[in-house]
Every structure is written in structure tokens, then in C-alpha cells.
Amino acid sequence: MTHPNPMQLFDISGDEIDRVLNTFYSRIRQHPELGPIFNGHVGETDAEWDKHIALIARFWRGAILREPGYDGNPMRAHMQAGxxxxxxxDPWLALFEEVVSEILPPQTARPWIALAHRIGRGLRLGVEDLHRPATKAPSLS
Structure with missing residues (x-):
């Protein structure tokens, strides 16, 4: 497959992104640890989840396909969640890897998983910084 957009990070279609996200978030909703957190922020109804998944799809389409349309701030959203x-x-990324690897061929799954880990590291650092006591130095490991 050739990139329809030369700025696109790797070979993947919008439909593949949607399929991954729909599967992933259906599992998140049922996850014993993550489900209650997400359900508390997103909501319990399919309509609320459809709206959230559409937002996240715009994020990934922007990050991977370089499509415009996402205007959110993931760092602020994760930090403000409380x-x-x-x-x-770790469990979020493990579940994401599982779903991506099940649905996509390895040459597509690997770069998306790597990108998710890079983004996750940044979000994790922001969340850690928010919750770290002012007297404690940040961990750079």
C-alpha cells in the first residue's frame, strides 16, 4: 500500500483506525480497572461512547494520517481528570497493543504501538508531575 498522503506516518486507513478504536473502547468499557474510570468520564451510554470514540479517532487520524479536525488537548484532559x-x-497500553496486534498486520501494528507508547510516556509524565508532592523530585526513569 502506498501512502495516499505523503505526510502520513505509516500505511493505515481511516477505516482500520476506526475498527481498532471501536474494539479497543468496547474492551475498555468492560475492563475491571480502567472501565470505571473511563465510564465515569465518558459516560455509560453508547451515544456518549460514540462521541468519545469519534473524538479519539480524530486525534489518531491527525497524528497518523495528518488529517485536520482534532482540536483537543490530551495532556490537559488527562491531567484534569483527577x-x-x-x-x-501500563494496562491501557497493554490492552491497546493487544487489540492493534489482533486487528492489524504487524507492519501496521508495530508503528502504531510505538507511537502510542511515545504519546503515553508524555501523558504519564504530565500526570505524574500533577500528582507529585511539591517536595519530591521528578523521576526521569
Whole structure:
């Protein structure tokens, strides 16, 4: 497959992004640790989740396909949530890797997983900074 957009990061279609996100968030909703957090912020109804998934799809389409349309601030959203902590990122990323690897071929899954880890590291650092006592130095590991 060739990139329809030369600025696109790797070969993936918008439909593939949507399929991954729909599967991923259906599992998040049921996840014993992450489900209650997400359901508390997103809502419990399919309509609320559809709206959230559409927002996240715009984020990923912008990040990967370089499509315009996402105007949110993921760092602010995660920091303002109040109940998102550093320890939530590992199970989120593990579930994301699982879904991406199930749905996409390896040559597409690998770069998306790597991008998710890079973004996740930044979000985790922001959340850790928010919750760190002022007297404690940041961990750079």
C-alpha cells in the first residue's frame, strides 16, 4: 500500500483506525480497572461512547494520517481528570497493543504501538508531575 498522503506516518486507513478504536473502547468499557474510570468520564451510554470514540479517532487520524479536525488537548484532559494516575498507563497500553496486534498486520501494528507508547510516556509524565508532592523530585526513569 502506498501512502495516499505523503505526510502520513505509516500505511493505515481511516477505516482500520476506526475498527481498532471501536474494539479497543468496547474492551475498555468492560475492563475491571480502567472501565470505571473511563465510564465515569465518558459516560455509560453508547451515544456518549460514540462521541468519545469519534473524538479519539480524530486525534489518531491527525497524528497518523495528518488529517485536520482534532482540536483537543490530551495532556490537559488527562491531567484534569483527577483520577488518572501513572499506574493506569501500563494496562491501557497493554490492552491497546493487544487489540492493534489482533486487528492489524504487524507492519501496521508495530508503528502504531510505538507511537502510542511515545504519546503515553508524555501523558504519564504530565500526570505524574500533577500528582507529585511539591517536595519530591521528578523521576526521569
Amino acid at each position: 483520577n488518572v494516575f501513572s499506574e493506569h498507563f
